[in-house]
Each structure stands twice: as C-alpha cells, then as structure tokens.
Amino acid sequence: MNIPIKIKRSRGRPRKSVETPVExxxxxxSVExxxxxxSVExxxxxxSVExxxxxxSVExxxxxxSVExxxxxxxxxxxxxxxxxxxxxxxxxxxxxxxxxxIGKSYRDVLxxxxxxxxx
Numbered sequence: 232m233n234i235p236i237k238i239k240r241s242r243g244r245p246r247k248s249v250e251t252p253v254e255x256x257x258x259x260x261s262v263e264x265x266x267x268x269x270s271v272e273x274x275x276x277x278x279s280v281e282x283x284x285x286x287x288s289v290e291x292x293x294x295x296x297s298v299e300x301x302x303x304x305x306x307x308x309x310x311x312x313x314x315x316x317x318x319x320x321x322x323x324x325x326x327x328x329x330x331x332x333x334i335g336k337s338y339r340d341v342l343x344x345x346x347x348x349x350x351x
Contacts, residue, residue: 323349 327333327345336344 319351320345320349 324338324341324345327348328336328338328341333341333344
C-alpha cells in the first residue's frame, strides 16, 4: 500500500525541525588595556562634637485593676477509645518468634514454623 508522503507525515510523529547553526563572528582587537596607577591618600577628619544627653524624669503610671476572672468549672467526659481487634495470626507469630528455640531466626523462617502449629 503506497501512501503519499504528505498524508503519511500528517499522522503520527511530526518531523524533526532542522536548525542551521549560526557561526559567531570573531572580531580581532589589537588594543591592549593600559594600567594607570594613582596614589590617593584618604583624608581623616576628626570632629570633637559630643552628643547632648537629655534626662527625662517621667515615670510611667501603673494602674491596678481588681477584676477577678470568672472561673467556670466543667466536667470533662472521659474519652473511651475503642479497643483494637487483635489479629490472631500476628499474635501467634510473635509468640512463636519469642520462643527460645526461634530466637535469632528471620521473620520468614518464623512464619514457616508458625503455620505448622496454627489453629484457627
């Protein structure tokens, strides 16, 4: 089945765009930078002006108010959390893991041992 290229290209992946690289222009300069040395000494200016200190003898006024806070006693109801349902299989696996002959075995080995003596 011969499909013309115009139709074939319109379906599926589009053509990759072709970019022509632009060459940067190289400009040669023959001027070398000149180094100019200048010797400028900083000027030190001394001033003997002292800041003026002004004392203010105004004390803030303290006002005491005798407002008693209202104490309202409320009875707090104890929140009772529902007891989680214990998974018997996981409980049995931890029991098998804590046996003396199974200490140091991997959890995978403990599961194999636990399935042999588990009763629903």
